[in-house]
Amino acid sequence: MVKTYSVRSATRIPTQCTFLYFWNGTLEQGKVWDLSESGWRTSMKHPIPAGSETTVYLALPDHDVYRYMIVNVATVCWSDGNTAGWKVSHIDEAAKNRLDQFLNGAEED
Numbered sequence: 001m002v003k004t005y006s007v008r009s010a011t012r013i014p015t016q017c018t019f020l021y022f023w024n025g026t027l028e029q030g031k032v033w034d035l036s037e038s039g040w041r042t043s044m045k046h047p048i049p050a051g052s053e054t055t056v057y058l059a060l061p062d063h064d065v066y067r068y069m070i071v072n073v074a075t076v077c078w079s080d081g082n083t084a085g086w087k088v089s090h091i092d093e094a095a096k097n098r099l100d101q102f103l104n105g106a107e108e109d
Contacts, residue, residue, distance in 0.1 A: 012036040013103055017066060020057040021074070023048055032058065037096075037103060039077065039087040048084055052076045056086070060102045069095045 012034035019032050019042060030044035035058075056074040059066040073090040091099070 012039075012041065017061065018059045020059075020068070021048075022054045023052070035099075035103065037088070037099060039074075039085060041085050042083065044082050044084065047082055048076050048079055050076050050079045050084075053089060058099075060098065069098050071095065 013036065014034050015032060017032050017035075019030055019040075021028055021030065023046070028045060030042045032040045032042050034041050040058075053073055053075045056071040057068040058071065059068050071088055071091050072095075074086045075089045076084050077087050078085045
């Protein structure tokens with residue numbers, strides 16, 4: 001089996017935060033390991049197939065607390081067991097700005 005790869009449009013920042021996503025009618029939780037403005041790599045309790053689309057809530061640190069931001073539609077680009085790469089398919093402007101602020105702050109550390 002041949003895997004296809006594509007070049008990322010943005011560098012991913014290492015992080016560890018939770019995310020929530022809807023799958024098979026339930027709200028599931030996973031962990032984000034690295035993040036960029038266009039996507040992220042995760043580990044999850046249950047495998048999810050490549051091509052799947054769902055709403056995702058990312059728990060980004062905001063000072064001493066984590067606050068969820070919504071990604072209206074995220075698509076699984078690749079999946080290998082309980083690890084997957086996701087891309088942002090649709091995000092509203094306020095959430096995009098929050099994500100950009102988090103990433104810019106992380107790059108300065």
